[in-house]
Amino acid sequence: MALENKERGSHNAVMMCLFPLYIDPGTGSLLFSALIGAAATLYFVGRALIIKLKMFFSGGKVSGVSSTYPFIIYNEGIQYFNVFKPVLDEFEKREIGLLFLTSAEDDPVFSAGYKYIKPEFIGAGNKAFARLNFLCADVVLMTTPGLNVYQLKRSKNVKHYAHILHAPSDATLYRLFGIDYFDSILQSGDYQAKDIRRLEVMRGIPKKELVTVGCTYLDVYAEKIKQIQQEEHHAFTVLVSPSWGPSALLAKYGSRLLDPLVKTGWRIIVRPHPQSKKSEGAILDGLTEKYKGVSSLEWDYQRENIFALAKADIMISDFSGIVYDYAFLRDKPVIYVKQGMDLRPYDAGDLGDDALNELWQFRALQEIGIELKEEMFASIGELIRTVTDSAQLRASRERAKAESWMYQGEAGRRVAEFMIHKRLNG
Numbered sequence: 001m002a003l004e005n006k007e008r009g010s011h012n013a014v015m016m017c018l019f020p021l022y023i024d025p026g027t028g029s030l031l032f033s034a035l036i037g038a039a040a041t042l043y044f045v046g047r048a049l050i051i052k053l054k055m056f057f058s059g060g061k062v063s064g065v066s067s068t069y070p071f072i073i074y075n076e077g078i079q080y081f082n083v084f085k086p087v088l089d090e091f092e093k094r095e096i097g098l099l100f101l102t103s104a105e106d107d108p109v110f111s112a113g114y115k116y117i118k119p120e121f122i123g124a125g126n127k128a129f130a131r132l133n134f135l136c137a138d139v140v141l142m143t144t145p146g147l148n149v150y151q152l153k154r155s156k157n158v159k160h161y162a163h164i165l166h167a168p169s170d171a172t173l174y175r176l177f178g179i180d181y182f183d184s185i186l187q188s189g190d191y192q193a194k195d196i197r198r199l200e201v202m203r204g205i206p207k208k209e210l211v212t213v214g215c216t217y218l219d220v221y222a223e224k225i226k227q228i229q230q231e232e233h234h235a236f237t238v239l240v241s242p243s244w245g246p247s248a249l250l251a252k253y254g255s256r257l258l259d260p261l262v263k264t265g266w267r268i269i270v271r272p273h274p275q276s277k278k279s280e281g282a283i284l285d286g287l288t289e290k291y292k293g294v295s296s297l298e299w300d301y302q303r304e305n306i307f308a309l310a311k312a313d314i315m316i317s318d319f320s321g322i323v324y325d326y327a328f329l330r331d332k333p334v335i336y337v338k339q340g341m342d343l344r345p346y347d348a349g350d351l352g353d354d355a356l357n358e359l360w361q362f363r364a365l366q367e368i369g370i371e372l373k374e375e376m377f378a379s380i381g382e383l384i385r386t387v388t389d390s391a392q393l394r395a396s397r398e399r400a401k402a403e404s405w406m407y408q409g410e411a412g413r414r415v416a417e418f419m420i421h422k423r424l425n426g
Helices: 002-018 025-057 078-094 125-132 190-203 216-227 255-263 274-279 281-290 306-311 322-330 347-351 360-368 374-386 391-404 411-425
Strands: 069-075 098-102 117-121 136-142 157-164 184-187 209-212 237-240 267-270 297-299 314-317 334-336 369-371
Touching: 069 078, 069 411, 078 098, 078 117, 078 216, 078 411, 098 125, 136 411, 157 411, 184 190, 184 411, 190 209, 190 347, 190 391, 216 306, 216 322, 216 411, 237 255, 237 306, 255 267, 255 281, 255 297, 255 374, 274 281, 306 322, 314 322, 322 334, 322 391, 334 360, 360 369, 360 391
Parallel strands: 069 098, 069 136, 098 117, 136 157, 157 184, 184 209, 237 267, 237 314, 267 297, 314 334, 334 369
Antiparallel strands: none
């Protein structure tokens, strides 16, 4: 042990000599947060000083000093544009100005032809955080979780932060503390409020305003999917569309699931979660290489999932919210894998040992889908052949849809009205 410590000390000394400016990621995050805090303080102190000087030299009258926006929306990625599109359309229809900040340089907002929506590309990562942490606005809306947890800080000059849920699933399946520090949560269904309230009590944090508005992107997809032309020569198609993380389908099973699927001879479409490309690139690269000569297996990375959904005769997934996109938009059964999900990295992990059974998402999944266990992988072709769309499954889908996608077709209007009301009434 002494020798090991000595070697480690020598190694550290060498590293310090060779890389005197090396900073580990955890320390880097803390340093960035500290720098942002210091910068914010300097910014607001400097801003106040400028205002006072202008007031002094103008005899107490200042015009054009404030750069506060009534409404700001932040879009962290192009895949979330459809979450905001109905809201933008509603503001445009009402001729109300809104600042739309985006981390996607190719965001569709730039070609949308809006007159009252002002789009601005602010970069991604720390560059975006540096801009977001100095916002001046009455109401800020975003899908991005983790406000006031890591680099994304509350600006002192924002009156209200609203988070819009972007899947008809449990709000507690965000990473830890994902929505704790927002002022309001815009829900797709009333059921999402129960566990949010439980966490607020457990963690001793202030109650948020919970408002059910519906699901904006499902409203968009419901119209778009009607316009997709059916394939002329359609082959039976299985869509594998998992979430991401160590408990998700591809990360946990990979080729153990894909190999027997390929053997069926059916067309297999694999659509990884968008976050997988960022967080699990090595896994995807390995699987892509393994199946690069398999003509019946294709990878789908299109921004919108509806094109893959429209082709699929059946879906295999895990705890991903795309299960509900497929079930609600295509009205077809799904096959799911649920065992072994580790809830500890998620807010739901604080809800107790039986959270997997209590969460709406998993209870509904048991009613609308067919569970797939690892020991069934070898005979997965036989399982798929036996799946029938019973009247019971159809009734369960309708019930789940009514619970989790409320106010269908109205979400954009309801979100806009909430933001306007919040600005006027605080």
